[in-house]
Amino acid sequence: MSYESPIRDLLVTGGKTYSDITKDITRPIENKPSKAWWLGFGLSSIVLAIWIFSTTYTMLVGLGAWGLNKTVGWAFDITNFVFWVGIGHAGTLISAVLLLFRQKWRMSINRSAEAMTIFAVLCAASFILSHMGRPWVAYWPIPLPNAFGSLWVNFNSPLVWDVFAISTYFSVSLVFWYVGLIPDIATVRDRATTKARKFWYGFFAMGWNGSTKVWHRYEVISLILAAISTPLVLSVHSIVSMDFATSLVPGWHTTIFPPYFVAGAIFSGFGMVLTLLVVAREVLNYKDYITSEHLDAMCRVVMLTGTLVGLAYITEFFVAAYSGVEYEQYAFLNRAFGPYGWSYWIMMGCNLVAPQVFWSKWARTTPWFIFIMSIIVNIGMWFERFVIIVTSLHRDFLPSSWSMYTPTIVEFSILLGSFGLFFFLFFLFMKFLPSINMSELKSIVKTKHALELEKHYTELLNNNHKMPQHAHETKGDSVHGH
Amino acid sequence: MGYGKLIGKVASNFGKGLGKNAFSLVGFENGTYAYNTANGVTLTKTDDGYELAQTQTHHTIEGRNLLREASLDEYIKNPSAGNNDHAHIISLWEEHDSKGHKWGMAIDMNACTGCGACVVSCSAENNVPVVGRKEILNSREMHWIRIDRYYSFKNLATGKPSTKEKEYNDKNNKIDFEHVTVMHQPMMCQHCGHAPCETVCPVLATVHSSEGLNQMAYNRCVGTRYCANNCPYKVRRFNWFKYRENDQFDFHFNNDLGRMVINPDVTVRSRGVMEKCSFCVQRIQASKLKAKIENRKMVDGDVKTACQQSCPADALVFGDMNDPNSEISKLFKNERKYVLLEEYNVQPSVGYMTKIRNVNEPIAGEQKAPAKHDEKHEEHKAAEHAHS
Known part of the structure; x- marks a missing residue:
């Protein structure tokens, strides 16, 4: 009798076969959308209309429509920008870094995580645009050849680094996502029953024919893109953090920001992936693909990165005290105990304290609980950026300029x-x-062949109490992740 | 009271709705005005509140070493009394060339009475928009120069001035609220040599001139406001709205008469750009041109900024720091001169002069004479002692 200890539970449950997978995943594309989809889509369209209205209003009357003032030059705008960029990070981490580390559990979630990245970066970009005093010249920070004489951008400015970081991030993520989609788009094309579907999916499948040659190229380009994306996981949010770290505002001027922001970004990104997937696996009935094993793994990441950002919060306090700079010391005391102290404690509670519940296996595998936690994580991370930006700005060096910031309805909208x-x-x-x-x-x-083999060997085992060694290998390789 | 305006067409256009007429509360008695004798006026306490529009909402310096003062006795003994805390600076930056002119300003806090004439003349000279009560409540005044005013009260237990609002709220502290000490500090763009605003602008809309000015190119500004965030003196002002030809801001940019007051030498700024004190660069340029036409070199006093010109106490002195004989060069060598936030090495072109008060008790406290770097620690302590 031999005993094989299970390293990991099945990544796909319910005994799905190849054709089951194709049928399940193409179901929403090939059929009329469900009521749940219409409800969600309708609701988000209404909220999108609020966004269009409030952004257009701001651009028409000016930034005075917001609550900013002479002292607090950034608040909701950059908070939202950093929040959305951060959310994008989980997509890249899941698709690129976990691909390179051959973490097969990523396979059911990487597509939606990558889509999330792209949409989140679009949301972030919308705030870069709308926070500008003159959005109609928003292209000026891009180093384009121009007719203004010898005008060039300021390469010293972290905002120019942002332009490079965000645009690189967006384009690489988009290409990576699209390349990964090609074989699946081809599947939809091949199954297409309408002319329109055949044309459009055929167009975007770019002539995919499933030959060994194209598969080979697909594998190679995926690895190359993963290798290009991996440094982006670290670089993008490091550079975003430099908007603050390279300034001299007390509370922003900290060298800890790049790693701290990256950890925070992964934290919030996984929070958002969890929010989306817990809902998606219910609505689309994908519980066999996004199993509690997946949720468990993501919850562990959330707990780890949440604790890391918590460590960073505490480190900042120590460094401010140790620096001997009275402005830094005041900034941090004011952050925790000043007029915006409530936002600091929301941040601490949501980001450091709350994720500690994931030490419990029950918490990591109970979808409704994870959903609530994922919302808490995202609230906490939004407040982290609010705390950093607003509490640092509203009371800096000269007390004469100290001021309070109150957001307007336009900013909330x-x-x-x-x-x-x-x-x-x-x-x-x-x-x-x-x-x-x-x-x-x-x-x-498991392929049909593997299933037959397994059945065969199980029978042999039952008959002889002996099992050839290579059966383990088959099982280990094809059924379990690593 | 509060500019209560009744008569005059222009005035009613310009200041309508501002303030209230308090004269109905006043009676004329024995050749003098008295407030409590008006006919049948009664005062009733209500629960209504009225928010005061203020440009400064925090009133103490919080123990920060930004205001320096000494008593007259201390000053006589040691002219640098109260001003010995100087930072030991190491620079990571390349210095700008400073051939030709290098403009700077000396501000004598001893002379400044906080009258605000500089604020008015600056606004008139530089076409600074009038934004009105609502926008002042939103902390969005557009002034290029302001008078920072800080109060302090004596802590009766320690006998020392207290400048922290937290101490005022603590009921265990006995604070002498009957006697206030006030300090006025005119504040405008410091035209830093290593300006924090210049490095962060993505489009080089704010750059350093060869004459030491920090300049704004309005038509290059895209309005990220990063410069204002990174300005340690918070002197940059953003055009939140279009302040001209806008019914929301019906002050003086909207009608022909009002527009006739606009200074043609200064650009009227558009919505969405940053602005700030330019050291009256239009006056500098005009003086240079005048000297050139007269075929002579510029001399000290050729350029007077608007704020300087209107200061009744001559508290503001503008001039060329590269000219060794200029008044400002002499003032910058004075023992009373210091710059704000020296330890950040932003190298302001504006220097402040210690305030000397004619009082009996010492203000600066025990101080070691001329600063040496190895004595920094004690000096720092002494300065803290003086200001906490």
Whole structure:
């Protein structure tokens, strides 16, 4: 009798076969959308309309429509920008870094995480645009050849680094996402029953024919893109953090920011992935693909990164005390105990304290609980950026300029509306594109052949109490993740 | 009271709705005005509140070493009394060339009475928009120069001035609220040599001139407001709205008569751009041109900024720091001169002069004479002692 200890539970449950996967994943594309989809899509369209209205209003009357003032030059705008950029990070981490580390559990979630990245970066970009005093010249920070004489951008400015970081991030993520989609788009094309579907999916499949040659190229380009994306996971949010770290505002001027922001970004990104997937697996009935094993793994990441940002919060306090700079010391005391102290404690509670519940296995595997936690995580991370930006700015060096910031209804509308933009795009994605990577998923389920072999060997085992060694290998390789 | 305006067409256009007429409360008695004798006026306490529009909402310096003062006795003994805390600076930056002119300003806090004439003349000279009560409540005044005013009260237990609002709220502290000490500090763009605003602008809309000015190119500004966030003196002002030809801001940019007051030498700024004190660069340029036409070199006093010109106490002195004989060069060598936030090495072109008060008790406290770097620690302590 031999005993094999299970390293990991099955990544895909329910005994799915290749054809089951294809049928399940293409179901939303090939059929009329469900009522739940219409409800979600309709709701997000309404919220999107709020975003369009409030952003247009701001651009028409000026930034005075917001609550900013002479002392607090950034508040909701940049908070929302950093929040959305941060959310995007989980997508890249899941798709690129976990691909390089051959973490097969990523396969059911990478497609939607990548889509989330792209839509989140779009939301973030909308705030870069709308926070500008003169959005109609928003292209000026891009180093374009121009007719203004010898005018060039200021390469010293972290905002110019942002332009490079965000645009690189967006384009690489988009290409990576699209390349990964090609085999699945081809599957939809091949199954198409309407002319329109055949044409459009045929167009975007770019002549995919499933030959060994194209598969080979697909594998190679995926690895190359993963290698390009991996440094972006670290670089993008490091550079975003430098908007603050390179300034001299007390509370911003900290060298800890790049790693602290990256940890926070992964934390919030996984929070958002959890929010989306817990709902998606219910609505689209994908529980066999997004199993509690997946939720468990993501909850562990949330707990780890939440604790890391908590460590950073405490480190900042120590460094401010140790620095001997009275302005830094005041900034941090004011952050925790000043007029915006409540936002600091929301941040601490949501980001450091709350994720500690994931030490419990029950918490990591109970979907409704995870959903609540994922919302808490995202509230906490939004407040983290609010705390950093507003509490540092509103009381800096000269007490004569100290001021308070109160957001207006327009700012709340834009924040709410950006979720409308995000979910509008996400619902479209769920309807028109395979939201789970079918071709990759098929590499981790048992083939019909493997199933027969297994059955055969089980019978042999039952008869002889002996099992040839290679049966383990088959089982280990094709059924379990690593 | 509060500019209560009744008569005059222009005035009613310009100041309508501002303030209230308090004269109905006043009676004329024995050749003098008295407030409590008006006919049948009664005062009733209500629960209504009225928010005062203020440009400064925090009133103490919080123990920060930004205001320096000494008593007359201390000053006679040691002219640098109260001003010995100087930072030991290491620079990571390349210095700007400073050939030709290098403009700077000396502000004598001893002379400044906080009258505000500089604020008015600056606003008139530089076409600074009038934004009105609502926008002042939103902390969005557009002034290029302001008078920072800080109060302090004596802590009766320690006998020392208290400048922290937290101490005022603590009921265990006995604070002498009957006797206030006030300090006025005119504040405008410091035209830093290593300006924090210049490095962060993505489009080079704010740059350093060869004459030491920090300049704004309005038509290059895209309005990220990063410069204002990074300005340690918070002197940059953003055009939140279009302040001209806008019914929301019906002050003086909207009608022909009002527009006739606009200074043609200064750009009227558009919505969405940053602005700030330019050291009256239009006056500098005009003086240079005048000297050139007269075929002579510029001399000290050729350029007077608007604020300087209107200061009744001559508290503001503008001039060329590269000219060794200029008044400002002499003032910058004075023992009373210091710059704000020296330890950040932003190298302001504006210097402040210690305030000397004619009082009996010492203000600056025990101080070691001329600063040496190895004595920094004690000096710092002494300065803290003086200001806490």
